[in-house]
Amino acid sequence: MIPCKPTLQRLTLLFLSIFVLSAVTVSAQDGKTLFVSKCQSCHAPDMKTSSTGPALGGVEDRWPDKQKLHEWIRNNKALIASGYPYAVEISKFSPTSMDLFTTITDPEIDAILAYIDQKFKEVPGGDKKGGSGDEGKESNQNAVIFGVISLILALIAFILMYVNSNLKKLSDDAEGIDRPEPVPFYRNKVYLAIFAIVLFIVGGFFVSKGMIGLNRQTGYAPKQPIYYSHKVHAGINQINCLYCHGNAWESKTAAIPSVNVCMNCHKTIQTYSKGPKLYDNEGMEINGTAEIAKLYEYAGFDPKKPDAWDPSKAKPIEWVKIHNLPDHVYFNHSQHIRVGNVQCQTCHGDITGMDVVHQASELSMGWCVNCHRQTKVNFNYSDSSGNQFYSIYQKFHDDIKSGKMDSVSVKDIGGLECQKCHY
Known part of the structure; x- marks a missing residue:
C-alpha cells in the first residue's frame, strides 16, 4: 500500500529532523574537542564562571555582530587595533591577552559556539567536567536493576522446571507409568552444564571489565607530602604551567619542579592569608601557612634568616605520581604541547580549578x-x-x-x- 501524500510529508519531515539533530550533535562534539584544545586553558568549562578569561555563556547574544565575533576569536589584536568599540571594551577585562587563532576556520568557530551554547543551557548542577553528573549513577542503577531482574527470572525458571518435573511425576503415577526416580539437581548433567555456562559468562564479563579498567586510575588522587593547590597557583595567580613543568616544552616528560623552583616564590611568600580557604578530599580545612612550613623543612630554609639559606642542602619532595602510562607506551610531551599546540587541560582536565589534582581522563x-x-x-x-x-x-x-x-x-x-x- 502506497502511503498518502501527508504521510510522505511527515516521513520526510521526520528524517530531516533526525538529520538536523544528528548534525547538531556532531557539531557540538567537534566543538567540545576544539574548545578543550584551544579555549579551556583560559575559560571555565561550565561557561558560567570566569577564569583567566570571561564567562562564555551567552557570548553570541552579547556581540552585536557575529562576524566581528569570528574576527575577535581569530585575531583579537587586529580587531582591537581597528577601534571596534566592543572589542576595545572587552580587552579591559584582563591584562592577559587572548591567544591568536589565525588558522581557525568559520565552521570550527561555529562548532565551538554551538558547544558553548549547549553547555550553557544544561541543567544547573550538572557535572562541570562535561556531561551530567548523574549519568554514571544512572548507568550503575540500570546495571543493578538489570542484574536483579535477571536473577528473579532465573529463579522463576528453576521453580517452573521443578514444578513441571513434579507434575510430570504425578501424571505418570496416575497413569501407572513406572519411571525411574529423577536425578538430583547436583548430579543432573544438564543443570550442571547450564550452571557452568552461566558462571563462565558472568565471571568472564566481570573479569574482562576489571581488566579493561586496570591501571586507568580515573579519579585517582593520592595524598601528597605537601598540600599543593593548582587552583591557587595556576588558576588564581595565573602561573604558567611551563614555569613549573618546563620540560614539557622541550622533552618527553613534563617533570616535577625542584624545591628551588618553589622557593623562587616562597622565599618571600611565607604565609597563606589572602587566598580562598583550602580543603582536602575529605573536606577538612587545610592551613596553607603550615603547608608552606613543610616546604621550608624540605628546603632547609629558615624564614627568620633568609640570607643564610643554602639551596644545595635542600631535599627532594617525595611527590606521589598520579598519571602513569604502561612501560610499553611511548608518549612525548613536547610533541603534543609544542608541536601539536595541545593544551594541558585536554589530558589533565580543568587543572586550573583543582585544589587536589586527580586523574581526569582514562588515558587508555x-x-x-x-x-x-x-x-x-x-x-x-x-x-x-x-x-x-x-x-x-x-x-x-x-x-x-x-x-x-x-x-x-x-x-x-x-x-x-x-x-x-x-x-
Whole structure:
C-alpha cells in the first residue's frame, strides 16, 4: 500500500529532523574537542564562571555582530587595533591577552559556539567536567536493576522446571507409568552444564571489565607530602604551567619542579592569608601557612634568616605520581604541547580549578586514538602559516586544493599506526 501524500510529508519531515539533530550533535562534539584544545586553558568549562578569561555563556547574544565575533576569536589584536568599540571594551577585562587563532576556520568557530551554547543551557548542577553528573549513577542503577531482574527470572525458571518435573511425576503415577526416580539437581548433567555456562559468562564479563579498567586510575588522587593547590597557583595567580613543568616544552616528560623552583616564590611568600580557604578530599580545612612550613623543612630554609639559606642542602619532595602510562607506551610531551599546540587541560582536565589534582581522563589507548582521529594538525596550508614540516605531504596539499580534503588530522599523518606509540 502506497502511503498518502501527508504521510510522505511527515516521513520526510521526520528524517530531516533526525538529520538536523544528528548534525547538531556532531557539531557540538567537534566543538567540545576544539574548545578543550584551544579555549579551556583560559575559560571555565561550565561557561558560567570566569577564569583567566570571561564567562562564555551567552557570548553570541552579547556581540552585536557575529562576524566581528569570528574576527575577535581569530585575531583579537587586529580587531582591537581597528577601534571596534566592543572589542576595545572587552580587552579591559584582563591584562592577559587572548591567544591568536589565525588558522581557525568559520565552521570550527561555529562548532565551538554551538558547544558553548549547549553547555550553557544544561541543567544547573550538572557535572562541570562535561556531561551530567548523574549519568554514571544512572548507568550503575540500570546495571543493578538489570542484574536483579535477571536473577528473579532465573529463579522463576528453576521453580517452573521443578514444578513441571513434579507434575510430570504425578501424571505418570496416575497413569501407572513406572519411571525411574529423577536425578538430583547436583548430579543432573544438564543443570550442571547450564550452571557452568552461566558462571563462565558472568565471571568472564566481570573479569574482562576489571581488566579493561586496570591501571586507568580515573579519579585517582593520592595524598601528597605537601598540600599543593593548582587552583591557587595556576588558576588564581595565573602561573604558567611551563614555569613549573618546563620540560614539557622541550622533552618527553613534563617533570616535577625542584624545591628551588618553589622557593623562587616562597622565599618571600611565607604565609597563606589572602587566598580562598583550602580543603582536602575529605573536606577538612587545610592551613596553607603550615603547608608552606613543610616546604621550608624540605628546603632547609629558615624564614627568620633568609640570607643564610643554602639551596644545595635542600631535599627532594617525595611527590606521589598520579598519571602513569604502561612501560610499553611511548608518549612525548613536547610533541603534543609544542608541536601539536595541545593544551594541558585536554589530558589533565580543568587543572586550573583543582585544589587536589586527580586523574581526569582514562588515558587508555581508545581515548588516545579517538583524540588522534579528531584533532587537526597545524598543517602548512600556505607558505606563510602552519608547521613547515608538513610541506612534505604533497598529496594532502593537492587534495586540499582540489577540495577532496578541508583539513588534516593526526590520523592522516600516521597517528593511528601501532609503531607510533609501541616500538
